[in-house]
Amino acid sequence: MAGEAKNGILPYKGGTYYLWHYVPSLPGAAIFIVLFAIATLAHSYRMFRFRQWFYIPFILGCIFEAIGYVGFAMAHSKTDQLGPFIIQSIFILVAPALFAATVYMVLGRLIVRVPSGPSCSLIRPSRLTKTFVVGDVLSFLLQSSGGGMMAKEGNQDLGEKIILVGLFVQIIMFGLFIIVAIAFHVRYARMLAVSGAYGSGGSRNSTTTTTNEIPWLKVLYMLYAVSLLIMVRSIFRVAEYVMGQDGYPLNNQWALFVFDSVLMFLVTALFFFMFHPNDLAASPRDGDYDEVGTSISVNVPLRRKSPV
Numbered sequence: 001m002a003g004e005a006k007n008g009i010l011p012y013k014g015g016t017y018y019l020w021h022y023v024p025s026l027p028g029a030a031i032f033i034v035l036f037a038i039a040t041l042a043h044s045y046r047m048f049r050f051r052q053w054f055y056i057p058f059i060l061g062c063i064f065e066a067i068g069y070v071g072f073a074m075a076h077s078k079t080d081q082l083g084p085f086i087i088q089s090i091f092i093l094v095a096p097a098l099f100a101a102t103v104y105m106v107l108g109r110l111i112v113r114v115p116s117g118p119s120c121s122l123i124r125p126s127r128l129t130k131t132f133v134v135g136d137v138l139s140f141l142l143q144s145s146g147g148g149m150m151a152k153e154g155n156q157d158l159g160e161k162i163i164l165v166g167l168f169v170q171i172i173m174f175g176l177f178i179i180v181a182i183a184f185h186v187r188y189a190r191m192l193a194v195s196g197a198y199g200s201g202g203s204r205n206s207t208t209t210t211t212n213e214i215p216w217l218k219v220l221y222m223l224y225a226v227s228l229l230i231m232v233r234s235i236f237r238v239a240e241y242v243m244g245q246d247g248y249p250l251n252n253q254w255a256l257f258v259f260d261s262v263l264m265f266l267v268t269a270l271f272f273f274m275f276h277p278n279d280l281a282a283s284p285r286d287g288d289y290d291e292v293g294t295s296i297s298v299n300v301p302l303r304r305k306s307p308v
Helices: 026-050 053-077 084-111 125-150 156-195 217-242 253-274
Strands: none
Touching: 026 053, 026 253, 053 084, 053 253, 084 125, 084 156, 084 217, 084 253, 125 156, 156 217, 217 253
């Protein structure tokens, strides 16, 4: 019957089309509004304190998450209204793409900051960040446009397909990113081992370079951790849209909280506690990098000369 509420859910415009398959949890939304607001403040402080502007996309991701859950909270008593649905649908959906942009930039900065790092990279550092960010922007645009179309009756199928394409682009780019990161990890560790700067006994030099003490292993482990979390979340979202409107994920909000909300907050927490701007703050030495840190001019030896 037109206009009839179903399990407390009101139909859109009093018709037979339902935007929601459950009543959005107000307490759940409030928790994540607070958590992502805290993450926004914490990362913003670091950005301004250390003037690390590559944090901007990451902070925007935190803001998008908070805004998305504001929309989620608004929808608790407005399941028949399009505005709150669009807000939560788009902002929660695309926020991880903004996290990914900063993650890509961190790897590029790490590679150009460690001595002879660019020689161990599969992709030239000046192209690495650009390549992955372009893919990330494409994923962002596809997901946001698909999310907007999902809110219109009759366009749901097309919107879902566009979102799926965007999610697959994100998964593919993250897969390539992880390959590049692991290849750099293996090559750089091998080079340090050959030079004698990477001991097998877990000495201090096993996690830092011998010239500028950058904790490259710690940074890489952080990148692996957050990349895995974003990958799991993206795979969940793919399953969500593949299973469709009658699938389990879209009809049970706990799945959204566990496989999206919690995972993305963990990304912000790990990025804060496992990474610090000073980790990449060591100055290039001996002409090894240009001023903007995007190219190599001269490779410097990894082993310091013994004092005379």
